[in-house]
Amino acid sequence: MLAVLTSYDFLVVAFxxxxxxxxxxxxxxxxxxxxxxxxxxxIGHATFPGIVLTFMLFQTRNxxxxxxxxxxxxxLAYEVxxxxxxxxxxxxxxxxxxVLSGFFGLGLVLKSYIQGHPxxxxxxxxxxxxxxxxxxxxxxxxxxxxxxxxxxxxSLILFLFYKExxxxxxxxxxGESIGISSKLVDRIxxxxxxxxxxVGIKSVGAILISSFLIIPCxxxxxxxxxxxxxxxxxxxxxxxxxxxxxxxxxxxxGLSTGPTIILVMGTLTFLSMxxxxxxxxxxxxxxx
Amino acid sequence: xxEVLLVILMTSLACAILGPFLVLxxxxxxxxxxxxxxxxxxxxxxxxxxxxxxxxxxxxxxLFGLLTVYVVETVADKYQVKKDDALGIIFPMFFSLxxxxxxxxxRNAHLDVDIVLMGNPLFAPFIRLFDLxxxxxxxxxxxxxxLAFVLxxxxxxxxxxxxxxxxxxxxxxTGYLFYGLMTLTxxxxxTAFDSVGAILVISFLVAPAACACLVTxxxxxxxxxxxxxxxxxxxxxFALGNLWNVSIAGMCSFIGLLQCIxxxxxxxxxxxxxxxxxxxxRKEVYRDLFLMHVYHHPGNQEEIGLNTIxxxxxxxxxxxxxxxxxxxxxxxIVENETLNVxxxxxxxxxxxxxxxxNLYDQQSRRLFKxxxxxx
Numbered sequence: 001m002l003a004v005l006t007s008y009d010f011l012v013v014a015f016x017x018x019x020x021x022x023x024x025x026x027x028x029x030x031x032x033x034x035x036x037x038x039x040x041x042x043i044g045h046a047t048f049p050g051i052v053l054t055f056m057l058f059q060t061r062n063x064x065x066x067x068x069x070x071x072x073x074x075x076l077a078y079e080v081x082x083x084x085x086x087x088x089x090x091x092x093x094x095x096x097x098x099v100l101s102g103f104f105g106l107g108l109v110l111k112s113y114i115q116g117h118p119x120x121x122x123x124x125x126x127x128x129x130x131x132x133x134x135x136x137x138x139x140x141x142x143x144x145x146x147x148x149x150x151x152x153x154x155s156l157i158l159f160l161f162y163k164e165x166x167x168x169x170x171x172x173x174x175g176e177s178i179g180i181s182s183k184l185v186d187r188i189x190x191x192x193x194x195x196x197x198x199v200g201i202k203s204v205g206a207i208l209i210s211s212f213l214i215i216p217c218x219x220x221x222x223x224x225x226x227x228x229x230x231x232x233x234x235x236x237x238x239x240x241x242x243x244x245x246x247x248x249x250x251x252x253x254g255l256s257t258g259p260t261i262i263l264v265m266g267t268l269t270f271l272s273m274x275x276x277x278x279x280x281x282x283x284x285x286x287x288x
Numbered sequence: 289x290x291e292v293l294l295v296i297l298m299t300s301l302a303c304a305i306l307g308p309f310l311v312l313x314x315x316x317x318x319x320x321x322x323x324x325x326x327x328x329x330x331x332x333x334x335x336x337x338x339x340x341x342x343x344x345x346x347x348x349x350x351l352f353g354l355l356t357v358y359v360v361e362t363v364a365d366k367y368q369v370k371k372d373d374a375l376g377i378i379f380p381m382f383f384s385l386x387x388x389x390x391x392x393x394x395r396n397a398h399l400d401v402d403i404v405l406m407g408n409p410l411f412a413p414f415i416r417l418f419d420l421x422x423x424x425x426x427x428x429x430x431x432x433x434x435l436a437f438v439l440x441x442x443x444x445x446x447x448x449x450x451x452x453x454x455x456x457x458x459x460x461x462t463g464y465l466f467y468g469l470m471t472l473t474x475x476x477x478x479t480a481f482d483s484v485g486a487i488l489v490i491s492f493l494v495a496p497a498a499c500a501c502l503v504t505x506x507x508x509x510x511x512x513x514x515x516x517x518x519x520x521x522x523x524x525x526f527a528l529g530n531l532w533n534v535s536i537a538g539m540c541s542f543i544g545l546l547q548c549i550x551x552x553x554x555x556x557x558x559x560x561x562x563x564x565x566x567x568x569x570r571k572e573v574y575r576d577l578f579l580m581h582v583y584h585h586p587g588n589q590e591e592i593g594l595n596t597i598x599x600x601x602x603x604x605x606x607x608x609x610x611x612x613x614x615x616x617x618x619x620x621i622v623e624n625e626t627l628n629v630x631x632x633x634x635x636x637x638x639x640x641x642x643x644x645x646n647l648y649d650q651q652s653r654r655l656f657k658x659x660x661x662x663x
Binding site: 032035037038040041045080083084087088089090091093094095096097098099100101102103104105106107108109110111112113133207208210211214215217218221252253254255256258259260262263266269273 | 311314315316317319320363372373375376377380381385387388391392393488490491493497498501502529532533535538539540541542544545548552558
């Protein structure tokens with residue numbers, strides 16, 4: 001059991017997922033407080049056709065190229081959702097559902113196309129399936145480096161533009177009045193979300209990656225209502241869950257990494273809902 | 289092959305009849321969550337009965353779908369968590385648990401995550417009931433059930449969808465209706481697993497309904513149009529999927545997305561039609577302005593001269609040329625070479641008098657109304 005903890009492969013993977021989870025949690029908090037928690041879900045699903053298409057075009061599984069493909073298709077999906085809402089009477093959640101399933105469907109179409117196609121026999125496409133559910137065990141040093149770079153850039157942006165982000169999320173009109181373009185801040189937040197999702201799908205999977213953004217925030221919200229504390233608690237919870245989840249999944253056969261991490265996160269969140277200082281349950285008890 | 293098409297068609301119809309209510313009540317993402325978490329129900333039921341064809345799987349899955357909805361509603365209601373956030377926690381947890389259970393305990397059973405998620409309609413005809421594919425029979429039953437629900441509770445459903453507060457005041461049991469709708473959605477989702485898979489059910493539930501809501505203004509027609517959109521996307525998806533030998537379920541949902549985009553662009557109040565209408569109206573106003581100008585300054589070479597009129601209207605020469613061409617073509621004005629001015633023809637004069645009398649009034653009213661409704 002302890003041998004796993006010191007093995008090089010485990011450390012590489014655990015390091016990658018932990019860093020990813022910690023930064024995603026912070027970025028996720030902003031998007032949850034903006035009321036956009038399910039956008040991540042749609043974006044996560046929408047990365048899939050981008051990955052398959054990039055693979056078809058370049059016949060390679062180079063993580064950088066695939067990540068760029070994923071990010072581009074996610075960005076396109078977001079634009080389509082926005083166009084739906086702006087230019088028609090379709091509600092936001094319906095637009096999310098349509099785009100999510102449409103893009104994922106396209107991904108399935110492309111994947112089934114290369115499965116039966118002779119010109120893709122040589123290029124190994126076996127790894128593509130892992131992008132749906134994620135398999136951290138297949139993560140290589142290259143992937144971790146990519147995660148590290150994206151996480152580093154995101155942390156830097158968060159650190160530098162913290163004030164602007166907070167303002168545009170909680171009081172956009174005041175922010176506008178002192179000259180902070182909320183449009184630009186939204187854009188930056190969106191790009192960070194897409195980038196994190198794109199590097200994270202290999203380990204967590206396209207379907208579940210959005211929970212990395214949402215769950216830690218809800219968990220932290222049960223303990224504190226001060227943003228700085230929430231961000232810290234969320235990041236800590238996410239990092240801890242990611243490490244524990246990766247550990248468990250490399251210990252037992254058949255525990256996929258993404259789902260295991262999410263189960264750990266979810267359990268912590270439910271415990272927080274019951275015992276957290278600010279949870280509604282505790283508040284009710286104090287009222288009685 | 290015909291049977292595969294029948295299965296898909298029936299699935300899309302059963303989904304599309306419930307869709308409008310889900311879309312109108314903003315439950316699209318709830319349906320999405322439901323379609324993910326029924327997987328856990330299937331797995332848990334399979335653990336007990338160890339038989340993939342047992343009806344218990346169906347019941348277990350439907351129960352789990354309902355449980356998800358119930359937990360989300362309760363958490364959102366009582367724990368000050370937004371509904372989106374509650375959805376975002378619960379369905380990934382259920383789904384994760386299901387994926388782990390499958391990959392840890394049922395590696396060798398025929399319960400493959402891929403098949404459950406993505407479905408494979410091509411296998412549908414192999415399991416038969418009454419000499420028909422079983423999925424078709426079950427889907428047909430569900431379609432009839434859904435249709436009966438919609439027809440029976442049409443009035444209360446309609447009121448609840450558009451004005452839930454009024455519905456409660458009126459004494460409609462909105463809670464029962466909601467869970468009735470959710471039960472049927474859950475059952476439909478589980479059944480559709482066989483043929484289209486969990487993720488793509490959501491496309492069949494939402495896409496045709498959302499399109500139908502755009503093009504109709506009466507709920508009755510919305511339902512009918514939704515059925516038509518469902519049929520067109522499933523038939524087209526099936527045909528293309530067959531033609532290129534790719535995933536039929538994936539093709540259907542992609543076609544659903546394309547259909548939505550096309551409807552948004554081209555329907556009566558759609559984005560593109562709106563643009564065309566706008567540019568037509570703008571041209572009309574310019575033409576009328578031109579006519580009025582000519583009418584007000586008869587024979588004045590400075591005001592309506594062949595070369596000077598554009599300065600007085602303050603238009604670009606390209607635009608002026610275009611408008612003049614149109615007016616000449618309509619035979620509303622002529623170029624008077626000797627006086628070097630434009631003159632009104634009888635038709636143009638008629639138009640101007642009409643404008644002066646009442647048309648402009650009506651038109652400005654119409655323009656104003658359009659402006660109000662578009663902003």
